[in-house]
Amino acid sequence: MGLPTLEFSDSYLDGPDFRERLKCHEVELERTNKFIKELIKDGSLLIGALRNLSMAVQKFSQSLQDFQFECIGDAETDDEISIAQSLKEFARLLIAVEEERKRLIQNADDVLIAPLEKFRKEQIGAAKEGKKKFDKESEKYYSTLEKHLNLSAKKKESHLQDADTQIDREHQNFYEASLEYVFKIQEVQERKKFEFVEPLLAFLQGLFTFYHEGYELAQEFAPYKQQLQFNLQNTRNNFESTRQEVERLMQRMKSASQDYRPPSQWTMEGYLYIQEKRPLGFAWIKHYCTYDKGTKAFTMSISEAKSGGKVVSIIPKTE
Numbered sequence: 001m002g003l004p005t006l007e008f009s010d011s012y013l014d015g016p017d018f019r020e021r022l023k024c025h026e027v028e029l030e031r032t033n034k035f036i037k038e039l040i041k042d043g044s045l046l047i048g049a050l051r052n053l054s055m056a057v058q059k060f061s062q063s064l065q066d067f068q069f070e071c072i073g074d075a076e077t078d079d080e081i082s083i084a085q086s087l088k089e090f091a092r093l094l095i096a097v098e099e100e101r102k103r104l105i106q107n108a109d110d111v112l113i114a115p116l117e118k119f120r121k122e123q124i125g126a127a128k129e130g131k132k133k134f135d136k137e138s139e140k141y142y143s144t145l146e147k148h149l150n151l152s153a154k155k156k157e158s159h160l161q162d163a164d165t166q167i168d169r170e171h172q173n174f175y176e177a178s179l180e181y182v183f184k185i186q187e188v189q190e191r192k193k194f195e196f197v198e199p200l201l202a203f204l205q206g207l208f209t210f211y212h213e214g215y216e217l218a219q220e221f222a223p224y225k226q227q228l229q230f231n232l233q234n235t236r237n238n239f240e241s242t243r244q245e246v247e248r249l250m251q252r253m254k255s256a257s258q259d260y261r262p263p264s265q266w267t268m269e270g271y272l273y274i275q276e277k278r279p280l281g282f283a284w285i286k287h288y289c290t291y292d293k294g295t296k297a298f299t300m301s302i303s304e305a306k307s308g309g310k311v312v313s314i315i316p317k318t319e
Helices: 008-013 016-066 078-149 157-195 197-255
Strands: 268-278 281-292 297-302 311-316
Touching (some): 008 016, 008 157, 078 197, 157 197
Antiparallel strands (some): 268 281, 281 311
16 A cells, blocks of 8 residues: 555645645655665675675785695696696686776775765655754744633734634744645655666666676686686596506515615715713614715615604613
């Protein structure tokens, strides 16, 4: 059921039916005002969430951009080159999407929030001011009317005429305030049809433009995606076959004799622990040594701490 109509002619009589219809419009304006306030609040939260999402995606893109994909061996296959470069391609795509999202976010306040707030403050606010004036003039008119009713008929004619003139003046002021109030209510109700809806349409248009840009980028990305999927499948297939071979080699190595020595340029090599004296006792220092029988060359270097540490154990000094 729609709102009842307000007629200017009803303002003159100011009957109960007119007041009831006026009340319906006032309730509707207050409901609209509260709704717009909530919409502005929710819209601001949405814009904030989009901004946080954009920052997170940009950080994620930068991480992809900075990572250097390394593969085993000096020579890389075409599949490995494609896979290694894929992270930077992903980053480029995400950055392109975020550029459009940033435009959406930058325009959101001007397109959505500001127009809604302007309509709420200027239009609905003006209607509220009109109500204040209407209520004030109504109170003045009916108060003057009650005072006039209490005048004694014995008053001088000039005094009664002055009272009548005052009533006419107050009624005219009240009538004008009533007309202006009805006019403003009707204006706000009509403006609401476009000034309230247009910002929402503009925001959605920006949102759909962003989605469309993402769709266009996805279309451009499709050939690369197909090629990358082909490279990934090749790599997966090669991995499965190679893994089986490597696993069989590992099993042979496990079952080999304990005296098995892998091919080496040295006659002998391995770790050598040397005891060194310390202030609180002795420490075993791990060295890696190599020996060549032909040249009788012997080399020794201290092993890195991460391979076991320089100090293996401490032996307390005995007297």
